[in-house]
Amino acid sequence: MKAPTKEKRKSVFAEFPFSTLGNDTYTKAEVNALIKYAIDEARKIDEESMRKHNRDATVISMILGFTALALFVDGLLRLLGIIPPFMHIDIDVLDKIVDRVEVDVIDKIKQVPIQKIFNYGK
Numbered sequence: 813m814k815a816p817t818k819e820k821r822k823s824v825f826a827e828f829p830f831s832t833l834g835n836d837t838y839t840k841a842e843v844n845a846l847i848k849y850a851i852d853e854a855r856k857i858d859e860e861s862m863r864k865h866n867r868d869a870t871v872i873s874m875i876l877g878f879t880a881l882a883l884f885v886d887g888l889l890r891l892l893g894i895i896p897p898f899m900h901i902d903i904d905v906l907d908k909i910v911d912r913v914e915v916d917v918i919d920k921i922k923q924v925p926i927q928k929i930f931n932y933g934k
Contacts, residue, residue, distance in 0.1 A: 838846070889895040893904040 887903075888893065890897065891903055891905055893906045897904070
């Protein structure tokens, strides 16, 4: 049987698994070329799928990170009393701290005589 030319060999690869030469067997070189072609295609598909996966994972991570940051800032601003309570759940601690300081610290300051403070260093 006559060996196929390069042009006919390309058509063999294009119409795998059947040869256009009329025979249904392949030479060792053709089999090795088909295996190499299949491995190269598999690597290309793997690289493309990993690239797509990395891009999608990056976008998802950015969305999750931005959402977590937004919720943290929202909670912090509600805690400080800058944003009003949500569903009437008040977590504002700043007013409670101010009220506690006004009551406790000012009462303690009133208990200390002023003369003691001015005469402390003498």
